[in-house]
Amino acid sequence: MSALRTRGLIGATLVVAVLGVTAACGDESATPPPAAQPTDTPTTPSSPTPSGTPSMDCPDTIAAVRAATDKVVWGKGAAKSLFNPVSVTVCQYDAKASGQDYATVSTKRNAKQATDLFALVNAPKPVAKKPSYCTQELGPTYVLRFTDNDRGVLSYTVEAYGCRRLVATSLEGQGKPGELPAPRQVTPELIKSLGLR
Numbered sequence: 001m002s003a004l005r006t007r008g009l010i011g012a013t014l015v016v017a018v019l020g021v022t023a024a025c026g027d028e029s030a031t032p033p034p035a036a037q038p039t040d041t042p043t044t045p046s047s048p049t050p051s052g053t054p055s056m057d058c059p060d061t062i063a064a065v066r067a068a069t070d071k072v073v074w075g076k077g078a079a080k081s082l083f084n085p086v087s088v089t090v091c092q093y094d095a096k097a098s099g100q101d102y103a104t105v106s107t108k109r110n111a112k113q114a115t116d117l118f119a120l121v122n123a124p125k126p127v128a129k130k131p132s133y134c135t136q137e138l139g140p141t142y143v144l145r146f147t148d149n150d151r152g153v154l155s156y157t158v159e160a161y162g163c164r165r166l167v168a169t170s171l172e173g174q175g176k177p178g179e180l181p182a183p184r185q186v187t188p189e190l191i192k193s194l195g196l197r
Contacts, residue, residue, distance in 0.1 A: 051094060052102030058091035058143065062101045065093065065143055068169040069157040075128040077182030081118075081168065083154045085146035088114040090194060095138040095161070103143070118146055120190045121156055124166065126182030134163035142194050143169075152176045160191045 052058075060068075087110045091103035109117060121144065139161025146154045152173030159165045168180040 051097065052104040054102050055106060057089045057108070057145070058103035058106045060091075060102075060143065061099065062093045062097040062141065063099050065141060065157055065169075069159075069165060069167050072167045072169065072180075072183050074130040074183050075126070077126065077168070077180050078178070079126055079182060080122055081154065081181040082178070083118070083146060083152070083171075084148050085114045085118045085154070086111060086149055087147045088117055089145040089147075090117075091143040091145065092194075093141040093143075095140055097141065114146065117144065117190075117193060120187065120193055121158075121166065122181070123189075124184040124187055127184050130183075131163040131165065131185060135161070137161050148173075150175065158186055158190065158194065160186060160194065166190070 054061075087108060090105075090107045090109065092105040092107075093101065093103050097104075139159070142158040142160065144156040144158060146156075148154075150173060152171065152175075154168065155170045155172075157165065157167050157169050164186040165183065166186045167183045171178070171180055
C-alpha cells in the first residue's frame with residue numbers, strides 16, 4: 001500500500017508541476033493584461049539635452065562664450081591686431097543655443113583662408129561704446145580661434161545677429177603679451193565669409 005501511495009503522490013506532483021508550467025507560460029489566445037493606469041505621482045520634466053559636443057577645437061559652452069563677450073570693456077584695446085594667423089577654427093553655435101550647449105559645427109581654414117578671414121575681422125574700426133541699437137532677430141554665434149606659428153591662439157566672438165558684436169575675448173600662448181584688439185561690430189562681408197564655412 002505504501003508503494004501505491006508513493007506512486008499516487010508522484011503522479012499528483014507531476015500533474016501539479018505540468019499545470020503550473022502551463023499556467024506560467026500562458027496561452028496565446030488569452031487577452032493581454034490591462035495597461036498600466038496613470039498615477040497621481042507628479043513627474044519632473046527632464047532637462048533638455050545640450051546640443052553639440054565639447055572638443056579641443058571648440059571647448060567652450062555658449063554660456064562661457066557669452067560671459068567672456070559680456071565682460072569685454074568697449075572703447076579699450078588696440079585699433080588693429082598684430083597677430084599673424086596660420087590657421088583658424090570656426091566654431092558655430094546654433095541660434096537657439098543656451099546654457100551648456102556646445103558648438104554644433106566646427107571647420108578649419110588654413111594659410112590664405114585664415115589670413116583673409118583675419119583681415120575681415122581686423123578691418124572694422126573700433127567702437128567706443130557698446131552698441132545700443134540691437135535687433136530682435138536670432139542668428140548663430142561664432143567663435144574664431146586663430147592660431148599662429150608659435151601655437152598662440154587669439155579668440156574672437158562674432159554675433160551674426162542682434163547687436164552684431166565682434167569681440168576679441170582671449171589671447172593664449174607663451175610669450176603673447178599685449179592688449180587685445182578693441183571691440184567692434186560685425187560687417188556684412190564677415191558674416192558672408194562665415195556663412196561659406
